[in-house]
Amino acid sequence: MSHAAAQGDGTVTSHEKIFTGERRAQLEALFAKYPTRQACLLPALWMVQEARGWISEPAMAEVGEVLGVTPAFVRGVVTFYTMYHTHPVGRHFIQVCTTSPCGLCGAEETMQAILRESGCGELGATSPDGRFTAIEVECLGACGFATPILVDDDFIEGVTPERVPGILAAYK
């Protein structure tokens, strides 16, 4: 799958259609599960992000066209939910919980270790080698296992600063 060429500011020079072939069929299978097409918006956006890594303006327009809603409406939804990326991110996306309960148990230190070891340096930034983007997120629903992090779809519990290098090494 060739990715749409993305510039640093998130603008896209070309857009290869996403909902064709098998992915189109997958989306259409979802239509039967909801009384409206619009209800497939969140699932469709997940499909876009899975395919392309992020959700560009032309991708939003395509989703709107397929589901019968305006691109502006799609954009409003995309930007409401924090898990959708409106810009390209590193090959691996790290989310670290720093909400109070984890904060009581050292989440700040874990986050600092992740920023350091991943090369991201600061929150929201991508490491110079393009390998990681790290952000801080609110409560991941695993507060008894402080500090939980998500690396892509891998939910990892009990992350301490000492464990960070070993954990990150598994992501190339």
Next chain:
Amino acid sequence: MGYPHPSHPKETVLLSKYFGDPGARTYAGWIERGGYEGLRKALAMPRAEVIEMVKQSGLRGRGGAGFPTGLKWSFMPKDEGKPHYLVCNADESEPGTFKDRELLRWTPHAVIEGCAIAAYSIQAQTIYIYIRGEFTEPWRIMTKAVEEAYAHGALGADAFGSGTRIDVVLHRGAGAYICGEETAMMNSIEGKRGNPRIKPPFPAQAGVFGMPTTINNVETLSAVPHILTRGAEWYKGLSLSSPKSTGTKLFSVCGHVQRPGNYEVTMGTPMRDLIFDMAGGMRPGRTLKALIPGGSSVPIMTAAEVEGCALDYEGIVAKGSMLGSGGVIVMDDSTDMVRTIWRYTRFYAHESCAQCTQCREGTAWTTKVLERILSGRGKQEDLQLLLDLADNMTGKTICVLSDSCAAPVVSGIQKFREEFDAYIAGARRPVLAAV
């Protein structure tokens, strides 16, 4: 059980019995453990009788508000004119709460069975289980369990040969605390921004897709099969205290305890037992300073208030807080209360859907005033300003997110005022850089 720790003798394990036992995740494993008996029984009963049984059991919602479950189901219209929906709330994002995640991970079929019983009772053919986007592992496990439940005829056009159609659709969230609020969740399922809706109309009249809808929490629904198989009287009899708080409740204990985890106790168990016996008490050399008993949205309790507090809806209210979601956040004497409270208000400011002015502005302003205090530039008037803001944020908005932001601020200033004063007087070193 005290997952990830072994069961404690003071627990009563019902919903958490199979936490840590992967064998319970499969359909066959669940059947071996007595699963789907409750659903079979319900499908053979008149719908009204199932609802009556749940009413009699005294089961109340475990998602936060504690609304009687059977009563909620009885609000659904009885005619078959329009489609009805059941929504299972698996958005679990209330700081301090991590029980639904374990229910989804270890006993997915209990969740499906509870959903199916509820759906049958309220004549809903479709169930949406809304799982927060970050719950990647529960999503995979639930996906597999739903497939298996269909393959074995527990779900589908003719559930267990009863002639009743029950479909389950898993719907993935995408990162928004507010979508845990029931009407925001309905908008989110419809493919919209997760803005809460003004009530009335209530979901039982016009819920998701404008149709009659019931929404229940994962833990609430997971308790239902037990009520069906063992009876309402038995469930009610588990309570140690008030007839208004029945059955067992999962408490997620986190923060400064030696054994953080989920503990299941009968309602009315002393709070002290949960903190000091089951969760192992404080770390060596530390003492309890405060705790938040029901997820971050409820008032803070002092160590003195924990004494003599019963873990049930009424017992916690009597001590000035609320049972909420059962997420217990424990803070020992090393805790900086001002900084901790600031981190909560920052959470609410981040999660406000921004529809209501009092919430959008109030959560942000509260956070900024706390930042001022923490950076050593606070003024004595700031405490009154915080209380005035809290007053404007309570009872004035579409949903209670802004009330939730006010709760730790008001109770924090009431109970730990000297810590705020110390920052303002310059007696404590600033912990945030001046902005």
